Amino acid sequence: MSRYLKARQDSLPPAVTNLAKQLVAAGYKVTAPRLAVLQAATAQTGAFNVQEIEDWLVQHGDSPGIASIFRTVKLLCDLNLLQRVHGLDDCHRYSLGAGHGHHVLCTRCGVLVRFDNCGVQELVQRLEQSTGFRISSHLVELFGLCPRCLAA
Amino acid sequence: MSRYLKARQDSLPPAVTNLAKQLVAAGYKVTAPRLAVLQAATAQTGAFNVQEIEDWLVQHGDSPGIASIFRTVKLLCDLNLLQRVHGLDDCHRYSLGAGHGHHVLCTRCGVLVRFDNCGVQELVQRLEQSTGFRISSHLVELFGLCPRCLAA
DNA sequence: AGTCTAGTGATACCCTGTGTCAAATACAAG
DNA sequence: CTTGTATTTGACACAGGGTATCACTAGACT
Ligand SMILES: [Zn+2]
Ligand SMILES: [Zn+2]
Ligand SMILES: [Zn+2]
Ligand SMILES: [Zn+2]
Numbered sequence: 001m002s003r004y005l006k007a008r009q010d011s012l013p014p015a016v017t018n019l020a021k022q023l024v025a026a027g028y029k030v031t032a033p034r035l036a037v038l039q040a041a042t043a044q045t046g047a048f049n050v051q052e053i054e055d056w057l058v059q060h061g062d063s064p065g066i067a068s069i070f071r072t073v074k075l076l077c078d079l080n081l082l083q084r085v086h087g088l089d090d091c092h093r094y095s096l097g098a099g100h101g102h103h104v105l106c107t108r109c110g111v112l113v114r115f116d117n118c119g120v121q122e123l124v125q126r127l128e129q130s131t132g133f134r135i136s137s138h139l140v141e142l143f144g145l146c147p148r149c150l151a152a
Numbered sequence: 153m154s155r156y157l158k159a160r161q162d163s164l165p166p167a168v169t170n171l172a173k174q175l176v177a178a179g180y181k182v183t184a185p186r187l188a189v190l191q192a193a194t195a196q197t198g199a200f201n202v203q204e205i206e207d208w209l210v211q212h213g214d215s216p217g218i219a220s221i222f223r224t225v226k227l228l229c230d231l232n233l234l235q236r237v238h239g240l241d242d243c244h245r246y247s248l249g250a251g252h253g254h255h256v257l258c259t260r261c262g263v264l265v266r267f268d269n270c271g272v273q274e275l276v277q278r279l280e281q282s283t284g285f286r287i288s289s290h291l292v293e294l295f296g297l298c299p300r301c302l303a304a
Numbered sequence: 305a306g307t308c309t310a311g312t313g314a315t316a317c318c319c320t321g322t323g324t325c326a327a328a329t330a331c332a333a334g
Numbered sequence: 335c336t337t338g339t340a341t342t343t344g345a346c347a348c349a350g351g352g353t354a355t356c357a358c359t360a361g362a363c364t
Contacts, residue, residue: 004361029310029361065313086291091243104285113283119275131265133256135296139238142279144287156330181330217344222321
C-alpha cells in the first residue's frame with residue numbers, strides 16, 4: 001500500500017481505493033491526478049469519454065491536465081480495468097470493469113448494460129476451422145433502445 | 153444509366169461499373185472522383201482506410217481532393233455498399249461488400265476475412281429478455297492470426 | 305530528509321474528418 | 335447539340351481527439 005493512498009483512503013469511496021490498489025499492484029504510483037480520474041470514472045453512470053471526465057473534474061474543482069487524463073485512461077485500459085466501448089459512431093467511450101466484457105447500448109440516451117457471457121465460442125470454433133485463423137479475441141456490442149426510451 | 157458512366161464503362165472493371173450503377177439507382181451522379189474512389193477501393197486487397205485510398209490514387213496519377221474521398225466513402229457507407237471495420241486500435245477501416253457483415257482480422261498483417269452468419273440471434277433474444285432493451289443492430293469482429301502469420 | 309525515478313502539465317503538434325463557398329460539371333429537358 | 339440547374343468538387347480553414355516534448359514535480363524507498 002502506497003503512503004499517498006494510505007493518507008487519503010479514508011475520504012475515498014471504496015471503489016476508488018480498490019482501483020488504486022490495483023494500480024499499486026501493477027507497479028504504478030498512486031498520484032493525485034490518477035485518483036481524480038478514478039473518482040470521476042466511478043461517478044459516471046454509464047460509459048464515458050475523456051471529455052466527460054474532464055468536465056466532471058473541472059466542475060468538482062481540480063482537474064489535472066488533459067494529457068494526464070488521457071494517459072490515465074490509457075493506463076487503465078492497458079491494465080484491463082477499463083473497457084473501451086465501441087459505439088455505432090463514437091468508438092472512444094469507456095466503461096469501468098475488469099476482464100472480458102461486452103455491452104448493450106441505447107442508441108438514443110446512451111445508457112449501457114454490460115454482459116459477460118457473449119457465447120461466441122461456437123462461432124469462433126467454426127471460423128477457426130473454415131478460415132485457418134487462430135482467433136484470440138473478439139468484439140461484441142449490441143445496439144438498440146433501452147426500456148425507458150422504448151416507452152417514449 | 154448515366155451518360156457519363158456509359159461513356160466510360162468499357163474501360164472500367166465490372167465491379168466498378170456495378171457499384172456505379174448502384175449509385176445511379178440511389179439517385180446520385182456518377183462523377184470522375186467517385187469512379188476513382190471505386191476503382192481504388194476494388195483494387196485494395198483487404199480492409200482499407202481513407203489514407204490508403206488516397207495513396208493509391210496519387211500513385212495512379214489522378215487523385216481527387218481528400219474531401220471528396222471522405223465524402224465518397226461516407227456516401228458508400230450510407231448506401232451500405234461499404235462496411236466499416238472496427239479493429240482493436242484502428243476503428244476507421246472499410247471493406248467493400250453489401251449488407252450485414254462481420255470480419256475476422258489478422259492482428260499482425262491486417263488480412264481480413266468476411267463472414268455473414270454471426271449467430272448472435274440467441275444472444276440477442278436472451279439479452280432482450282434480461283435487459284428489456286429492444287436490440288436492433290450489433291457489431292461482431294474477431295481478431296487473431298491468419299494462417300500465414302501463424303506459420304511465421 | 306535526500307535521492308531517484310515515475311509522473312505531470314503546458315503547449316506545440318499531428319491526424320482524421322467536416323464546414324464553407326465559389327467554380328465546375330453531370331444530367332435532363334428542349 | 336445546346337442550355338439550364340441542381341449536384342458535386344476542391345481548396346482551405348477549422349475542429350476534435352489524441353500524442354510528443356521537456357522542464358518541473360512529487361511519490362517511494364532508504
Ligand atoms: Zn470501433
Ligand atoms: Zn435509452
Ligand atoms: Zn496475418
Ligand atoms: Zn451479425
